[in-house]
Amino acid sequence: MLVKILGLLDFVSSFILIFALYKFIPTSVILTIGVLVLLKSTLGLFQDFASWIDFFAGAILFLTLSNSVPWVVCFIAGLLVLQKGVFSFV
Numbered sequence: 001m002l003v004k005i006l007g008l009l010d011f012v013s014s015f016i017l018i019f020a021l022y023k024f025i026p027t028s029v030i031l032t033i034g035v036l037v038l039l040k041s042t043l044g045l046f047q048d049f050a051s052w053i054d055f056f057a058g059a060i061l062f063l064t065l066s067n068s069v070p071w072v073v074c075f076i077a078g079l080l081v082l083q084k085g086v087f088s089f090v
Contacts, residue, residue, distance in 0.1 A: 006040060007088025010081050013037050013057055017078035020064040021071050034061035037081075050084055057081045 038058035044051030
């Protein structure tokens with residue numbers, strides 16, 4: 001059950017990463033999801049690649065608040081996290 005909840009967090013964070021640069025998502029939502037993804041990355045203690053993907057996605061979410069991230073980087077990070085979310089439901 002916990003894997004499904006964390007997979008849902010992956011889905012939400014991937015869609016926010018893909019659409020974060022369009023400015024219709026409030027900054028408080030981006031900040032909250034960024035903190036949750038960074039906390040989720042510490043669950044794996046950075047021992048597997050999935051924890052590093054979460055850390056990368058959380059860092060990108062924080063950087064999107066200052067508009068210093070190209071859309072390609074956000075899109076690639078969103079696809080990586082979306083793939084993690086899909087495999088957590090399989």
